[in-house]
Amino acid sequence: MFTINTQKYQLYGFSKFLLNRNTVTSEFIDRVQICLSNEEDVYKHYFHKIMVHNWSGSPEMLYDTMSEFYGTTLIPVNYTLQGDISSFYSSSLMLILKIINSNFMFPSERNMYNIDILLNDKTSKQCFEERVTIEDIVNGVVSKRFSENLELDLSNICNDLEFIEKKIYFYKIGLLNHFKILMLRMGRDTKILNLSNNNLSEIPHDIMNFFVKGDLVGINLSYNNIMSLVNLHRSSSKLEKIWLEGNPVCEDMDPDVYVRQLIVKFPRVTEIDGIKLCEPGFTFRFSRNYIASNDMYCKMVVEKFITLYYSHYDKKPRKIKSFYDNDAVLTISTSFDGTEELNLDPCYKTNTRNVANPDKKNLVMNNKKYYYTVNSVYSTLNSFPLTVHDLSSFCIDVPIFSSSLMMLVVDGIYKEKRNSLSDSEDPYVYFQFRRTFIFSSDTNCGNQKFTILNDMFSITYATEENISRSFKIPIRNMNILALINPDPEDIKTIAKAFCHITQLKMEEAKLRLKANDWDFCKSLKLFMTELRAERISLDKFLMDDDDFSDISNLSDVD
Structure with a gap:
């Protein structure tokens, strides 16, 4: 039976211990497994130097290959290349155990690479100049990026200044999946998610899964590497705002096709690339060019x-x-x-x-x-x-x-x-x-x-x-039947047209048009809504014995 004190420091005596296939023992493996089963916090503050021999690819390829082969999340610290040895630090005992179980080797593209481990080489204070874990640092970085207006700004997160200063290689945004408690908390409260400048080729669904059950209404995917809208699968039916500018997909696509396809994929969208959509499919494309007024x-x-x-x-x-x-x-x-x-x-x-x-x-x-x-x-x-x-x-x-x-x-x-x-x-x-x-x-x-x-x-x-x-975007639906300060003749003309379509009496038609600033489309839309709800009394409509002479001729409608 172990005492609490001995459990807590199972690996304490292995400081700067060179671990390889010749030095590892079954007793040591048992100690690592005990630490993992007890989820001891103390070992999150010990960093082990992983040394890979003769690696010829990039550091990012090394991290990805090892993560995939060993099936564990890898967040490397202080990567260096000395001669033919690529090395980095990790606090993951699970990674250590899996390297041991694979006999200190891992394959990549038909090559086998040898690994040595310098156990407990540094503490978190030596790595970061304070006693703090990787988890604490990531939690702090993400939390600082959550604003008062409920926007979570994960733009260019891999190059966050704190990661760079502490030499943490947060080499892809998908590493956030490892921090489930943090991301579930953020997903619950976030309304706008900013994923810009992350070299994404599609919406990262593993990240989006944390947000779909919350109140997310906007996603910013601008300045990534999205090549086609085909790769843009809908992650949430609640999305009302989306940003895609700065992606290759936006360079040659006709703007009208671009807007229509996004509306099909995101039926509730009301704003694209910061431009509000107006009546069905039509957008005031010049709206984004306001300089002096946000009123x-x-x-x-x-x-x-x-x-x-x-x-x-x-x-x-x-x-x-x-x-x-x-x-x-x-x-x-x-x-x-x-x-x-x-x-x-x-x-x-x-x-x-x-x-x-x-x-x-x-x-x-x-x-x-x-x-x-x-x-x-x-x-x-x-x-x-x-x-x-x-x-x-x-x-x-x-x-x-x-x-x-x-x-x-x-x-x-x-x-x-x-x-x-x-x-x-x-x-x-x-x-x-x-x-x-x-x-x-x-x-x-x-x-x-x-x-x-x-x-x-x-x-x-x-x-x-x-x-x-210029003249790349066809302009349609220019509110032809919306009048400004109409004179009596204009009022009579548009009211005749409204009567003809709705079968309302002339005075009722004029009242409805005036209430909606003489906007024919808006007035007609409200009329149809009330008609379906049976909120319009019969005395507002023309009867069989009423005089239709004033609406029978529409030849003068412009």
């Missing part, structure tokens, strides 16, 4: 303006008059030389001020072109050729946003058809533009109204680099 209301206002304004601007005639204040001012600046101007539509010379080539005789008059009042602004902008803007190229800044004033700066690319065309030419000419809009704002009965006071429009040729990156 949600500000973003909503700007998104609505950009979508509506440019959907109207890219049509002939440009139905943009309602966006401008009665006293609005427009200036249009260009920097084309004389030859360039001749190759463009005459309006670029007639209606713009050329800052690169002003008329020196009439410098003040011809280089300062201002258009005052809404009618002048409207007629000037409509004199320009038909355009197509690439919303995916837009970079948006909101330097000022208050209850009475908003400044909006939009940079982007647009194109228009050439006047003359040779067989080898692109049918379009591409322009880089910047527009600075200054809005006034007033609130009436709880509704905030924005109108453009100043529109400063600057135009240059787009560079070849910008052209090559």
Whole structure:
């Protein structure tokens, strides 16, 4: 019978003992097995030097090969290569026992490698300058990476500064599976899991298993080595946010295909690569380019303006008059030389001020072109050729946003058809533009109204680099039936269309549209929800004896 004291120090007398096939004894093996069966903590603080002879591969290959062959987790410390001996430290007695049982050899690619062990060569204090175990260090590193907003940041964890300082070779993220109690605790509380910069080729399901039963709603897999979405198997049905940018799969894939495939794999996703998805499958791709404002209301206002304004601007005639204040001012600046101007539509010379080539005789008059009042602004902008803007190229800044004033700066690319065309030419000419809009704002009965006071429009040729990156993403569903500050005629038109589809009375249709800011799609969606729930009374609908004359002709619906 052993006393508690002798059990605790079964291997204490084997300090710096060279262990190999010649020195190992059955008595020593029995002592190791007793230590393992008692799970004695003291041995977690003793590190043994593992020396592998004639290993020709990388250290990572050595760790992986030994872990696979011996079936145990290996977290090496202080790897060195001296001559033909690769050595590292480990506190794992299980690894020691398995090396002994394999007669101090292990195979790899038809080669057999000899192993020597220097038992109890160092203590944890000698390795780390404090009495601490590998488990304590890993627990500390992972716990520090858990933020107040319930995000667990495991990005580039193998190169964590504490691991590097302590010479711990945490060579792959899968080693975290060894720390089950820690990971189960983290999995219970984590909402966002950041696995970026870990050289992953797929979602690590062994890691994800700790999180699927918790409240995980977002996963960041950016800047890894994911080659195909086929390898991206769904780990949780709760995922609403996913990041994949910086992976090879994102380099050549069409953005629309990319978004659609991710939606199929993750049906509940509402945000991809930090960009929020809007109505089914459509995303405001320029939203991520906000610089000055993170205010949600500000973003909503700007998104609505950009979508509506440019959907109207890219049509002939440009139905943009309602966006401008009665006293609005427009200036249009260009920097084309004389030859360039001749190759463009005459309006670029007639209606713009050329800052690169002003008329020196009439410098003040011809280089300062201002258009005052809404009618002048409207007629000037409509004199320009038909355009197509690439919303995916837009970079948006909101330097000022208050209850009475908003400044909006939009940079982007647009194109228009050439006047003359040779067989080898692109049918379009591409322009880089910047527009600075200054809005006034007033609130009436709880509704905030924005109108453009100043529109400063600057135009240059787009560079070849910008052209090559533009018009890659088809823009659809531009909220065609969403109105802003509609006049009575617009209200009548959209209400007729709504009545025709829903069979609601005209006044009920107008009330519903107004309550949803004249957004036809949103109003129709809410109507269908209430209809299925039988929450709409029959007196709201047109009856057989009601007059259908006001909805029978929809030819004037735009």
